[in-house]
Amino acid sequence: MAMSKLHIRPLSSRALAGAFTALLALAAPTAAQHAPRMALLATFPASLSRGSVVETLRARDLLVPVEGISAGQLHDTFNAARSGGRVHDAIDIHAPRGTPVLAVADGMVIKLHYGARGGNSLYQLDQDGRTRYYYAHLDRYAVGVNQGVHVTRGQVIGYVGDTGNAQPGDYHLHFSIAILNDADRWWEGRNLNPYDVLRPAR
DSSP: OOOOOOOOOOOOOOHHHHHHHHHHHHHHHHHHHHHHHHHHHHTSTTTTOOHHHHHHHHHTTTTSBBOOOOGOOOOOOOBOOOOGGGGGEEEEEETTTOOEEEOSEEEEEEEEEETTTTTEEEEEEEETEEEEEEEEEEEEEOOOOOTTOOOOTTTTEEBBBOOOTTTTTTTTTEEEEOOOTTOOOOOOOOOOHHHHHHSOOO
16 A cells, blocks of 8 residues: 655744744743742842851741740750761750640741651741751651641641650650751751750840
């Protein structure tokens, strides 16, 4: 059987322009999604010194993240040694198992994670788009707390536990603060001492 020839007509310049416009339209939502985040990043310049960042956060009056614990009860364990030559880079806030853990500020849950060290943990991004709060060793998460949800200052996001590498029965919240250069790389950042941010005024 003889096969008919396939004739391909070249696209006109108008058709090519239309196709190009369609591709740009598809790319536009991605750029729009990143625009608000870039605007937020600009509100917290990376050039700020560590002391200036601490004072900026202190001015926000962040909440102590464990219900019933006051700033005066906190202990500075930021530079405490840990296994493998690590430094703590956080503070531990002890409380009975099941004590509510509170969001220190308004923001968004960017990651729920279970790891050998932190156990049940939660990463929260502040509304400034750069400050990340990390809550670890949680017994469990609060109902309705999922990745991508917005939380408000004082909202219960989880409960104190001993998951991960915490000693059994050593119920506490491991809490850290970091300043991110890239909000998509939530596991990185420049650690700040939460004690300096949350301690009572002198």
